[in-house]
Amino acid sequence: MLKGPFAVVCLVVLSHCSAQVLENTSILHLRNGAKYIGVVDHRANAIVLDGGVVVKYDPLQIRRLYLPEDVIVYRNGKFHHAKGLYGLFDSGFALDGSLYSKVRFGLGLRLSKELSLGTSVSFNYNEFYTTLPASGQNFSELVVAANTTSITADARYFLNDWKVRSYLYGSLGYGFAVANEWDNLETQSGGLHAEGGVGVQFASRKKTRYFLQVGQYVQKFSGASGMNENPLEPVFDLEIWFKHVGLTAGFTFK
Amino acid sequence: MKHAILSLGLLALCATSCTKESGTLNVSYVRATALYGDIEQIRQTPLIAPSRSIVDPGKVFVGSEILLVGEENKGIHVFDNSNPVSPVNLLFIDLPFTKEFFVHNNVIYAESHYDMVKVDISDMNAPSIVSRLEFALADPIKDDQGRTLLGFSTEQVTESIEIGSEEMAELEEDGYLYWDFQDQLIPHSSVPASFAGNGSEIGTINRIAWAQDHVYVIGMNTMHVFSDQSGMLVKTSEHPLNGGAETIYPDQQQLFIGTRTSVEIYRTTDPAAPEYVSSFNHVESCDPVYPHGDVAYSTLRTGDETFCPGNENALIVLDVSNLASPQLLEEIPMVSPYGLTVDGDRLYVGEGGNGMRVYDITDATDPVELLHDATTAAYDIIMHPTIPHLLLTTGPNGIEQYEQDPSTLSLTLVSSILF
Numbered sequence: 001m002l003k004g005p006f007a008v009v010c011l012v013v014l015s016h017c018s019a020q021v022l023e024n025t026s027i028l029h030l031r032n033g034a035k036y037i038g039v040v041d042h043r044a045n046a047i048v049l050d051g052g053v054v055v056k057y058d059p060l061q062i063r064r065l066y067l068p069e070d071v072i073v074y075r076n077g078k079f080h081h082a083k084g085l086y087g088l089f090d091s092g093f094a095l096d097g098s099l100y101s102k103v104r105f106g107l108g109l110r111l112s113k114e115l116s117l118g119t120s121v122s123f124n125y126n127e128f129y130t131t132l133p134a135s136g137q138n139f140s141e142l143v144v145a146a147n148t149t150s151i152t153a154d155a156r157y158f159l160n161d162w163k164v165r166s167y168l169y170g171s172l173g174y175g176f177a178v179a180n181e182w183d184n185l186e187t188q189s190g191g192l193h194a195e196g197g198v199g200v201q202f203a204s205r206k207k208t209r210y211f212l213q214v215g216q217y218v219q220k221f222s223g224a225s226g227m228n229e230n231p232l233e234p235v236f237d238l239e240i241w242f243k244h245v246g247l248t249a250g251f252t253f254k
Numbered sequence: 255m256k257h258a259i260l261s262l263g264l265l266a267l268c269a270t271s272c273t274k275e276s277g278t279l280n281v282s283y284v285r286a287t288a289l290y291g292d293i294e295q296i297r298q299t300p301l302i303a304p305s306r307s308i309v310d311p312g313k314v315f316v317g318s319e320i321l322l323v324g325e326e327n328k329g330i331h332v333f334d335n336s337n338p339v340s341p342v343n344l345l346f347i348d349l350p351f352t353k354e355f356f357v358h359n360n361v362i363y364a365e366s367h368y369d370m371v372k373v374d375i376s377d378m379n380a381p382s383i384v385s386r387l388e389f390a391l392a393d394p395i396k397d398d399q400g401r402t403l404l405g406f407s408t409e410q411v412t413e414s415i416e417i418g419s420e421e422m423a424e425l426e427e428d429g430y431l432y433w434d435f436q437d438q439l440i441p442h443s444s445v446p447a448s449f450a451g452n453g454s455e456i457g458t459i460n461r462i463a464w465a466q467d468h469v470y471v472i473g474m475n476t477m478h479v480f481s482d483q484s485g486m487l488v489k490t491s492e493h494p495l496n497g498g499a500e501t502i503y504p505d506q507q508q509l510f511i512g513t514r515t516s517v518e519i520y521r522t523t524d525p526a527a528p529e530y531v532s533s534f535n536h537v538e539s540c541d542p543v544y545p546h547g548d549v550a551y552s553t554l555r556t557g558d559e560t561f562c563p564g565n566e567n568a569l570i571v572l573d574v575s576n577l578a579s580p581q582l583l584e585e586i587p588m589v590s591p592y593g594l595t596v597d598g599d600r601l602y603v604g605e606g607g608n609g610m611r612v613y614d615i616t617d618a619t620d621p622v623e624l625l626h627d628a629t630t631a632a633y634d635i636i637m638h639p640t641i642p643h644l645l646l647t648t649g650p651n652g653i654e655q656y657e658q659d660p661s662t663l664s665l666t667l668v669s670s671i672l673f
Contacts, residue, residue: 128275130422132283234283240417241276 025073029064030057037077040065050075072113074163078203081254082113088120090211090250099127100217100244106154108252116156124148124175124193126219126242132234142184144240146221148175150193163203171195175219184225191220201252208251217244274418282412286432290401293368293394296350301373301383305331305343308673311447313460314648315357318453318640320378322362323653323671326353326442330362332378338644338655338668347373347381351405354440356450356462356469363462363469363482365440367404368392370471370480370487387487391471391478392438395431406432441474444500445542447648447673448593448634455636458503458542459593465504466525472499472511481526490526496533505545508577512543517552519577534572534580544594546601548575549583549618553591553603567591569603571619583619593634593648600624600663604632607650612663625663630656644668 026040028047036057038049046056066079073079088106102125108118128144152173159166175193179185197215204210224237308331312324321333321341330347351367361384362373372385395403415422440461448459456463463470469480469487477493498514509520509528516535520528536554543552550572569591571584589608594601601613601621609628613621631649638644643658645665652672656665 128417130279130417132281234281236279236281236283238279238417239277243275 024068025071026068027064027066027071027073027077027079028057028062031061031063035077037073040067072161072203074203077205078163079205080161080165080201080203080209081110083110084254085109086116086118086252086254088118088250088252090213090248092246092248094217094244094246095214096245098242098244099125099129100242100246101125102217102246102248104248104250108154108156113161114158116158118154118156120152120154120171122150122152122193124150124219126221126244128240128242132236142236144185144221144223144238145180146188146219146223146240146242147178147180148190148193148219148221149178150175150190150219152193152195156199158201165201165203167199167201169195169197169199169213169215175221177221177223185223186226188221188223191222192218193220194218195246199248207254209253210249210251213248215246215248217246218242277417279415279417279422280412281415282410284408285411286406286408288397288431289404289407290397290399291404293402293404296367296404297369297386297388299348299350301348301381303329303346303348305345308652308671311648311653311673312353312443313355313450313457314447314634314646314653315355315362315450316452316636316638316646317357318638320375321653321671322355322357322375322450323447324352324355327351330355330364332375332381333671334378338638338641341655341669341671344378345381349373353442354450354461354471356460356464357453358464363464363487365391365462365471367439368394368402370469370478372482372487385486387480387489390480390487390489391440391473395435403431403435406435438476439473440471445592445633446650447653449595449636449646449648452636452639454639455595456503457593457634457636458544458595459501459634461500461502463502463504463509465509466507466522468522468525470502470504470509470528472502474499477502477509477511477520477528479526479528491528493520493528493530501542503543503545508545510543510545510550512552517543517550517572517580519574519580521577531577532580534582536570542593544596545574546596546615547618548573550574550580551594551596551601551621553588553594555588555591569594569613569621571621573619584621586621586623592632595635595637597637602635602645604635604647604649606633607631610635610647627663627665630654630665 028036036047038047040047046054048054070083071079086108090104092102094100102122104120104122106118106120108116110116126146130142132142152171154171156167156169173193175190177188177190195217199213201211219242222239310326312326315322319336321335323331329349332344334342334344349366352364355362355364360376364371368389370387370390373381374384375381445459449457451457461472467483471478479491480487481490496513501512503510507522511518516533518533519531521531522528552570554568556566567588569586573581573583590606592604592606594603599616601615603611610630610632612625614624615621632647634648645656645658647654654670655668
């Protein structure tokens with residue numbers, strides 16, 4: 001019997017039981033604003049719509065044409081891109097109540113209908129709080145407010161061609177620590193940044209595609225307080241692995 | 255679609271076990287270990303003990319013939335100062351845990367851990383307790399054996415703690431106990447030795463003050479008010495204070511309270527229940543306040559990282575003619591100002607190891623420096639209550655008594671009680 005995340009991934013895959021992909025379907029946008037979905041006959045400068053209606057067009061009036069190898073089209077006109085470069089923006093937070101947030105900008109390439117690779121820069125905030133052992137009159141709390149800027153290599157592997165495409169994703173890279181005045185640390189350094197999980201991406205009639213993903217986030221962070229002038233204040237150094245299950249929402253464009 | 259969202263939700267739920275931070279925290283700190291004991295047994299400690307050397311001086315009171323020197327957490331040394339040339343160490347008043355005291359009409363009002371105590375010193379050779387209000391300052395904290403928390407022993411330790419471990423949680427609990435305890439009781443003064451008063455003048459670095467038949471005691475965050483009308487102390491009210499309260503100075507029907515970030519003014523129209531009037535905020539610092547007519551002088555001292563972090567040192571002059579809205583009139587830069595006192599039209603400010611400054615306050619709103627005596631190290635200064643021109647200082651080396659030339663302000667050392 002499957003357990004844990006694997007079982008859930010399988011559940012995601014099995015839950016899509018009504019595929020609507022139209023084989024060999026192209027999308028034609030004309031300069032006059034008209035849009036047609038059907039099978040293109042290039043020699044006849046015509047597109048055969050669902051139901052057999054043939055629409056002739058002037059090749060000089062084509063604004064945009066998505067061919068079957070570039071897109072996955074659905075009956076309502078929504079589609080997914082299957083190839084090409086794309087930009088990405090997303091933002092996320094922790095589902096477990098931890099103080100974690102992120103904003104990410106990325107660039108990727110759809111190598112195939114299933115696999116995309118890319119790279120991204122993300123700005124992450126993690127907070128670790130504890131009360132240090134009693135030491136003096138002024139100092140009892142330790143707040144590590146860890147800002148990191150991460151550069152990661154990203155991959156997404158799509159599990160199906162449905163209108164809501166499920167995928168597995170992973171990111172691996174390095175998070176650079178960024179000093180801030182609230183973290184009680186004199187020195188800090190970052191470390192491994194890794195993410196992985198599952199997501200869904202929604203088909204759209206436009207260039208942007210929204211997605212939601214849930215996954216595990218890991219960031220290594222270390223720092224030290226340095227020497228305090230006040231002998232009652234503790235001196236410390238620490239190494240933390242921030243771990244969260246986070247929810248991320250974002251969009252890709254073209 | 256519904257299935258997809260449901261699935262993502264399930265994934266989030268099942269994966270929350272991977273959300274605990276992990277790692278290691280290496281920390282060097284002063285570990286406080288709770289000490290419990292029998293508070294009743296401590297209260298039975300005989301009051302009078304043989305005289306002993308001063309080790310850790312605290313509050314100092316100058317009477318016409320008596321000199322009292324607090325021994326931090328131990329009690330009070332009694333000196334016969336009828337001849338200031340050679341004060342005699344008479345005896346020791348054994349008041350465990352006492353750090354702060356105030357003297358009014360031959361009665362010492364002292365805090366003793368959880369309690370407030372009145373000690374009659376009309377016969378300096380035979381002081382006696384006339385009243386003790388038990389648990390006046392805080393409810394006792396007890397362990398599971400019923401013993402009372404008496405304090406903490408401290409030691410410097412270095413530990414490696416696993417983040418998220420039970421050990422860390424236990425340390426946090428101990429920390430809270432320490433802070434709770436520290437917050438409730440009277441903390442150490444930020445000044446090593448300072449004057450409680452001289453019978454007519456009041457010192458500026460007091461945590462206890464007597465006014466209008468009431469005793470006011472300020473802890474870290476609380477002002478405790480006791481009625482002294484019946485001869486027995488009775489607690490009448492308790493007031494939360496801006497954090498880091500340090501000094502209290504009663505003046506007519508007002509209380510001036512110095513905290514690390516403000517001067518707070520309370521009205522004592524009803525002395526049993528002081529009423530907050532206003533506050534003047536300033537940078538974080540140690541700051542005794544001396545009200546003087548329509549102005550108040552306050553020293554802001556920083557640089558002592560243990561108690562007074564920061565880098566601003568100054569004497570400030572506040573216009574308090576409108577108590578509801580104190581205004582800053584002047585800020586005079588200083589090096590390390592501690593206590594201050596006024597004698598006639600002279601304002602004396604102790605600068606610790608950096609000496610003493612004297613200002614002409616004929617115009618109270620505009621002090622003019624007359625003298626910087628860099629050789630007389632002074633944490634605090636006060637005039638003898640009955641002997642003219644006899645000035646006393648507390649400094650790094652001890653209590654010193656000087657005869658002052660009123661025209662040149664020069665000082666001639668009369669005697670010293672060395673620490």
